[in-house]
């Protein structure tokens with residue numbers, strides 16, 4: 187069995203746009219991991235302080251992953267300040283190595299959100315650094331064989347879907363897990 191890692195710019199991105207793939211993979215016995223590059227704390231509603239919202243989003247992400255027997259990792263990059271750097275790409279690659287990831291899901295390269303564009307490039311380079319046997323790191327390379335972009339209305343410019351899969355058997359499980367993200371903007375639609 188393999189390990190699927192979904193990399194999102196903000197908590198909510200991976201869970202909403204890549205979550206059905208994760209649910210399907212988990213139903214087939216694969217391990218799933220969500221990696222949120224920021225906690226999306228600047229999307230806090232007026233009545234919740236940003237620090238508190240960061241904590242709530244981090245807990246929400248953990249709850250989502252746990253619903254599928256998986257793990258959640260949330261980096262401490264400030265929301266809105268996600269930028270490309272090789273240092274961060276190597277760090278993400280090391281996380282991929284630590285989970286022995288074989289499938290990576292990520293943002294498409296074009297987006298209306300700067301953090302999503304950075305996340306796409308960071309993930310692309312992280313896959314390179316995680317896979318390259320001659321790039322010496324403390325852990326062995328991750329056996330990444332599959333790399334897919336998620337469909338997302340925010341990242342739709344130039345995106346042409348070509349892979350479809352039946353989610354009818356996991357749709358309700360995914361919806362229940364999304365309710366773990368009760369404080370994010372989008373998850374209110376799932377109440």
Ligand SMILES: [Zn+2]
Nearest residue numbers: 195196199299
């Ligand atoms: Zn986002």
